[in-house]
Amino acid sequence: MEPAKTLFPSDYQIDELDKKILMLLQRGIPFCSRPYQTMAEEIGGVTEDEVLCRIAVLKEQHIIRRMSGFFNSRKLGYTSVLCAIQVPDDQVEGVAALLNRFPGITHNYLRQHTYNMWFTLISGSQEELEKILAIIEQDPRIDKVLRFYSKQRFKIDVTFDLHKEVTDGD
Amino acid sequence: MVTEPLFTQEEIAVIRALQVDLPLVSEPYKLVAEHLGMTEERLLEIMNRLRDRGCLKRMSIALRHNNVGYTINVMMVWDVPEDRLDQVGQAVAACPQVTHCYARNRLPEFDYNFYSMVHTTSEAEYDALVKQLETQINPRKYCALRTTAELKKIGMKYFVEDPYGGLG
Numbered sequence: 001m002e003p004a005k006t007l008f009p010s011d012y013q014i015d016e017l018d019k020k021i022l023m024l025l026q027r028g029i030p031f032c033s034r035p036y037q038t039m040a041e042e043i044g045g046v047t048e049d050e051v052l053c054r055i056a057v058l059k060e061q062h063i064i065r066r067m068s069g070f071f072n073s074r075k076l077g078y079t080s081v082l083c084a085i086q087v088p089d090d091q092v093e094g095v096a097a098l099l100n101r102f103p104g105i106t107h108n109y110l111r112q113h114t115y116n117m118w119f120t121l122i123s124g125s126q127e128e129l130e131k132i133l134a135i136i137e138q139d140p141r142i143d144k145v146l147r148f149y150s151k152q153r154f155k156i157d158v159t160f161d162l163h164k165e166v167t168d169g170d
Numbered sequence: 171m172v173t174e175p176l177f178t179q180e181e182i183a184v185i186r187a188l189q190v191d192l193p194l195v196s197e198p199y200k201l202v203a204e205h206l207g208m209t210e211e212r213l214l215e216i217m218n219r220l221r222d223r224g225c226l227k228r229m230s231i232a233l234r235h236n237n238v239g240y241t242i243n244v245m246m247v248w249d250v251p252e253d254r255l256d257q258v259g260q261a262v263a264a265c266p267q268v269t270h271c272y273a274r275n276r277l278p279e280f281d282y283n284f285y286s287m288v289h290t291t292s293e294a295e296y297d298a299l300v301k302q303l304e305t306q307i308n309p310r311k312y313c314a315l316r317t318t319a320e321l322k323k324i325g326m327k328y329f330v331e332d333p334y335g336g337l338g
Contacts, residue, residue, distance in 0.1 A: 028228035031217050033197055033210065035229075052194050059191075065232045066325050069188030075225040076185070076328050077176050084280065096321045101335035108322040111245060111315040115280065118245070118315075122326045128333055135337050146280055152273040154259035 012061040017046065021054050025067065073122050079129055080122045082148040084115035091141050092117070098139060102132055115146060180208075182329050184216045185225075189327050192229060232325060240289040242296045243317040247282035248309040255284060261306050262286055267299050282313065 014022070020043050030038045036055075037048040058064045073080055087095045092110065099105050099119055108119040123129035133145050177185070187206055192198045203213040220226035250258050255273050262271050262284075270287040286303070290296040300314065332338065 022231070022233065025231040026233070028230050029192065031199070031214050031221070031229070033200065035198065036196065048196060052196075056194055059194075062234055065234050065323070067191050067231045068229065068325060069185070070227040070230050071185065071189075071326070071328060072224055072227055073326060073328075075223065078326075078328065082274065082285075092321075100322045101337065102333070103327060103330075103335060104333055105322065106324050106326050108320075109317050110319040110321065111317055113313070113315045117321075119322070123333060131338070132334065135334065146277055148274040148277070148280075148285075150272045150274055152255070152259065154271045154273070155263035155268065156270050 012057075012063065014058075014063065017043070017050075018054060018058060018063075021051060022058065022063075025055070025064070029067075078122050078124055079126050080120060080150070081129060081133075082150075083119050083121060083133070084113075084146040084148070085117045085119075085136075085142055085144070086115055087117045087141070095139070095141055099136065104129075104132065181216060181220065184213060184220070186327075186329055188217070188226070188229070189325065189330075232323075239291045242288075242290045242293065244288050244296070245315045245317070246286045246288055246300075246303065246312060247280075247315065248284040248286070248307050248312045249276075249282050250284045250307060250309050252283070258284060258307050262303065265299070265303070265306075267295070268303075282311075284309075 021039070024039050024042065029035045032038055034048065036051045040046050040048045040051045043051070055064065055067070059067070085095070095117065096108060099108055099117075102121070104122045105119050106122055108117065110116055111118050121129060121132060123132060133147070136142055137145055183206055187202050193201045195201055197210070199213055199217075200210040203210045206213065217226060217229075221228075248258075259271060259273060262268055267288050267290050268286045269289060270285070272285045273283055274285055276283050284307070288296070288299060288303075290299060304312070
């Protein structure tokens with residue numbers, strides 16, 4: 001099995017300090033004047049400057065893809081839906097280009113199934129969301145967009161444990 | 171009908187400003203506040219208020235997880251009797267390799283009602299996890315959809331762009 005393709009492969013090996021910084025960042029950057037200083041104190045034995053430098057490197061290496069506010073889309077008045085479509089292999093690129101134009105399509109993946117393209121759409125209203133899906137369904141390459149709405153959320157936690165033993169993919 | 175806007179203009183300005191990367195300087199919020207033309211105290215006050223309302227979950231990072239060893243990423247979908255969804259949801263949510271789990275609507279083309287995203291660092295760990303989940307969930311049927319390519323992954327930008335990407 002080929003590992004999932006990534007746009008930014010990185011050979012950079014993270015060390016123990018990187019892991020500690022990444023775990024703290026995943027938990028949340030403090031809301032205070034000098035948050036990196038607070039993090040440095042919690043880690044112990046490092047300076048604020050070292051923390052800042054490490055974060056800069058982790059961003060450069062594309063291990064951190066963004067460092068910013070994480071919002072609850074529903075609480076902001078937005079609606080979201082998971083969608084699936086069937087796309088022939090030779091049309092993946094073109095269809096992806098169409099989907100990726102929409103700023104509310106935040107995630108788009110190829111998955112092994114007859115419905116092979118899966119994307120999430122976040123939108124300011126149900127009406128706007130349906131209008132966007134109607135534009136997509138007008139495209140002759142796309143037959144039908146399956147819509148999966150969340151009825152109940154049991155977990156959303158994108159915190160990755162970096163302290164566990166990581167074995168090489170085989 | 172006139173509905174109350176959910177947010178003040180000031181709050182919307184703060185939400186927009188926090189969607190871009192936090193500056194890598196000693197006092198990042200002070201710098202953000204300066205751009206917004208407000209004091210750091212005011213910014214932190216609004217951030218705390220947005221957090222208390224559940225709007226701002228946290229200031230944090232998104233990791234490129236296949237760069238930190240999580241190379242196997244699979245959406246597992248399950249057909250579970252409706253009356254067992256709660257129990258199954260809670261059990262699966264406790265599993266550390268499962269980052270997201272949801273109950274969703276079934277469709278004739280895709281007859282599953284429970285979704286879990288699983289991330290593992292090896293095939294062996296994945297196989298063991300699938301066995302564990304099968305036992306825990308005891309589904310009528312299930313399907314594992316491996317992620318083979320990431321075509322887009324961004325953070326949502328709220329209160330900004332043309333939602334139709336120029337096609338509206």
